[in-house]
Amino acid sequence: MKQNILNNLIYQVFTKTIKKTNLPIVFNKTRLKQTGSFNNPYINHYDITKKNDINKSDSNKIEIFNDIVGYDDIKRLFLMAINSFEPIHIALAGPPASAKTIFMKCLLSLPHSYFVDGSNMSKPGLIDYIFNNKIKYLLIDEIDKIPPKDQTVFLNLMETGIVSETKYNKTRKMETKISIFATGNDLSKIIHPLRSRFLSLILKGYSYDEFHQIVTKLLSKKSINQKIIDEVVYAVWYNIKSKNIRDCLKIAQMAKSADDVLFLVEIYEKYNIKKRIN
């Protein structure tokens, strides 16, 4: 009897203390125990404050694309990739002068970004740079110009984040979180496993209205008269039959009058310069 009263007392004291902690209580026939351990510190795997901070700072980043006219959907996509917790890899392909390189240049304003010219890349140089610097965004312009044997350097980096190198029988290895943003005229020139790791977007050529709008924005920054701009756009599109914005920029920078525009367009047509620069 005495033992029963004692047990009851112990039981009540225990349950009171445990209930205060709000942790689940598990009863079984012989033991009364509390799940959860006071020794394990609580780890917040999803820190909402930090997430909001990222969104706050990145919501302004649309400004990094101010030099690019249009492509609002692609700008938004890049911002989503930048805000992603895991690396996202995006490749832009498309015709000459469709703003691929300017996208890379704009992204270069992000902290921890690094620009690589694919036609001139040294694989050991790139690996060294990755080992010695904190890179978050690797921007590769003209990735299709990298020889296929060197393209393999990106495979593990993109899939697992691991970069490794074996030199003089010594291996070094590190884990990274790098997003690769790349461009190319022809993504079929990159090895298939690499291509499949990218979200690839094929840019279409511009319509006349888009072409006119872009050239107007670029040339009015250089204080070129709207009449000259209209003449240049019309002549490049219809006479030279070029859709390359670079042709407009070249002609407009030399022409002081509508007459000059006609003269330059005739030179283009006569010597067929267009075919060489497109």
Ligand SMILES: Nc1ncnc2c1ncn2[C@@H]1O[C@H](COP(=O)(O)OP(=O)(O)OP(=O)(O)O)[C@@H](O)[C@H]1O
């Ligand atoms: N949407 C655009 N907004 C602003 N400028 C543009 C746009 N599209 C083209 N341009 C202008 O056209 C020129 C060429 O652009 P860019 O170098 O980005 O082309 P690209 O797609 O990389 O071409 P390529 O395949 O020849 O390398 C630049 O002067 C750029 O300012």
Ligand SMILES: [Mg+2]
């Ligand atoms: Mg380019």
